[in-house]
Amino acid sequence: MNPESAYYGPLPHPTLDDQEFWEGTKHHELRLLRCKGCGAVRAFGDPMCAECHAMETESFAASGRGTVWTWTSTYHPFSERWRGRVPYNLTVVLLDEGPRLLTMVVDCSPEQMRVGMPVELAWEDATPDLSLPKFRPLRQGAG
Amino acid sequence: MNPIKDQVAIAGVGQTPFTRNSGVSALSLAVMSARDAIADAGLTPKDVDGLILFYSNEPISAERIAANLGIPELRWSLNVAGGGNNGGGIVITAAAAIAAGLCNTVVCLHAINRRSTGRVVRSDGGSWTGQTAAVQGFALRAQRHMYEYGTRQEHLGQIAISVRKHASMNPLAMMRDPITMEEYHNSRWITSPFHLFDCCVESDGGAACLLTSAERARDLRQAPVHIVAGVANARGPETTDSLRHSAIASSTSTQLLWDRAGVGPRDMDFAQFYDCFTFTLLAQLEDYGFCARGEGGPFVEGGHRIELGGELPVNTSGGQLSEGYVRTMGLINEAVRQLRHEYAGTPRQVANANFGLVTSAPSPTSALVLRR
Numbered sequence: 341m342n343p344e345s346a347y348y349g350p351l352p353h354p355t356l357d358d359q360e361f362w363e364g365t366k367h368h369e370l371r372l373l374r375c376k377g378c379g380a381v382r383a384f385g386d387p388m389c390a391e392c393h394a395m396e397t398e399s400f401a402a403s404g405r406g407t408v409w410t411w412t413s414t415y416h417p418f419s420e421r422w423r424g425r426v427p428y429n430l431t432v433v434l435l436d437e438g439p440r441l442l443t444m445v446v447d448c449s450p451e452q453m454r455v456g457m458p459v460e461l462a463w464e465d466a467t468p469d470l471s472l473p474k475f476r477p478l479r480q481g482a483g
Numbered sequence: 484m485n486p487i488k489d490q491v492a493i494a495g496v497g498q499t500p501f502t503r504n505s506g507v508s509a510l511s512l513a514v515m516s517a518r519d520a521i522a523d524a525g526l527t528p529k530d531v532d533g534l535i536l537f538y539s540n541e542p543i544s545a546e547r548i549a550a551n552l553g554i555p556e557l558r559w560s561l562n563v564a565g566g567g568n569n570g571g572g573i574v575i576t577a578a579a580a581i582a583a584g585l586c587n588t589v590v591c592l593h594a595i596n597r598r599s600t601g602r603v604v605r606s607d608g609g610s611w612t613g614q615t616a617a618v619q620g621f622a623l624r625a626q627r628h629m630y631e632y633g634t635r636q637e638h639l640g641q642i643a644i645s646v647r648k649h650a651s652m653n654p655l656a657m658m659r660d661p662i663t664m665e666e667y668h669n670s671r672w673i674t675s676p677f678h679l680f681d682c683c684v685e686s687d688g689g690a691a692c693l694l695t696s697a698e699r700a701r702d703l704r705q706a707p708v709h710i711v712a713g714v715a716n717a718r719g720p721e722t723t724d725s726l727r728h729s730a731i732a733s734s735t736s737t738q739l740l741w742d743r744a745g746v747g748p749r750d751m752d753f754a755q756f757y758d759c760f761t762f763t764l765l766a767q768l769e770d771y772g773f774c775a776r777g778e779g780g781p782f783v784e785g786g787h788r789i790e791l792g793g794e795l796p797v798n799t800s801g802g803q804l805s806e807g808y809v810r811t812m813g814l815i816n817e818a819v820r821q822l823r824h825e826y827a828g829t830p831r832q833v834a835n836a837n838f839g840l841v842t843s844a845p846s847p848t849s850a851l852v853l854r855r
Contacts, residue, residue, distance in 0.1 A: 349613070352610070410626045412677075413672075413675040415673060418609065428613045442614065443612055444611075
């Protein structure tokens with residue numbers, strides 16, 4: 341990885357509830373949680389299982405595939421940091437494993453975006469220790 | 484069961500002009516609006532013993548407001564952290580405090596100044612996902628609503644046009660020039676499916692209302708506007724998770740409101756919906772039961788139902804889209820003036836206005852049913 345990464349955008353601020361998720365990104369793993377109490381799968385961020393109230397979990401790497409649940413193509417740069425970087429597609433991806441992820445769909449014009457479009461991970465290596473789980477349209481022949 | 488019902492009334496309203504650059508602090512705007520609400524009721528600050536406000540990054544507090552107004556004693560006060568969803572919530576909470584005997588006369592307020600307290604958007608660039616402003620969260624829901632129900636761009640545009648038409652009757656509104664559908668479509672994209680005209684104005688302003696017991700309000704200067712029912716920051720199955728739903732208010736929260744009020748959507752003579760964006764108004768028509776889920780678009784088509792003279796006039800001052808954005812508190816004041824029949828003899832008056840709805844969004848949901 342190039343330590344002089346050209347990444348321009350904001351970085352995440354890992355917390356005690358999602359630091360293991362961000363550690364996974366370093367290895368290009370999109371980690372999810374499986375509840376040890378009832379097996380329910382959820383995204384990182386919430387420490388308790390809403391189904392059975394257990395706190396114990398195991399993490400696993402998701403397939404990295406999903407579909408667009410909804411999106412918005414942002415044209416107005418709401419801060420200087422995004423000037424010259426618009427439009428971009430802020431997107432809710434419904435992962436094949438069930439949980440949703442707020443992310444960005446890249447390599448796709450606003451005109452091409454649609455609900456239900458299959459997408460796959462397109463990692464952006466932001467720093468040597470952290471990559472961003474962006475998505476792109478599922479490539480032809482993949483699968 | 485609703486022990487607050489009709490026990491408390493709004494006896495005074497006050498607000499500053501809504502501007503783009505007031506040149507004064509949010510605290511100044513807050514104390515001016517509070518002073519005017521107290522005077523409107525025919526009272527003085529010495530008659531006030533309760534104060535509640537909400538703030539996000541505005542440096543306003545019950546302590547500073549009481550000090551500026553010279554209120555000698557506060558028996559009850561609350562500074563509530565958060566945004567627009569608190570607007571109706573602080574009013575019903577104040578009504579509950581009065582009904583419970585914690586205090587007698589309460590000023591409820593909010594004030595906002597974009598230059599002294601920062602713009603709506605974050606200066607740090609927000610999240611790596613590109614999410615930097617609240618508008619994007621609403622756009623995500625709007626896009627999903629379009630997919631699920633066939634809601635069209637023109638439906639959002641009609642709301643911008645109809646609400647602006649109302650603003651054209653309001654000399655105090657910031658945006659008064661009528662807009663056409665062509666101008667709507669040609670206004671620049673902010674974040675799809677929202678054009679510029681789908682977004683409320685960013686403004687400086689303060690707005691306040693004064694509550695006291697209905698019994699006492701009858702002896703004051705203005706015709707009392709009774710608080711029939713309210714919900715404060717309620718959540719339900721359709722609003723558990725912002726990534727999961729296209730609704731703005733949960734049907735459980737709105738049903739709670741109607742059950743407490745003992746009246747329903749058909750009894751409302753008007754509605755002042757939280758309209759930070761056109762879509763929030765459209766979705767709440769469904770959420771509050773004025774039409775079926777997914778029928779918000781067809782309901783607003785042509786504008787005849789939602790404009791003054793229609794079956795449900797909405798946002799009769801021009802709302803937050805066109806009058807000014809003080810996070811619900813301006814909408815409450817407009818509802819009060821309509822129920823006092825202050826615009827009688829002008830096209831802005833809702834004929835025979837007896838019941839009105841005011842909402843605050845997004846989830847969680849606050850709302851008020853008011854009665855003349």
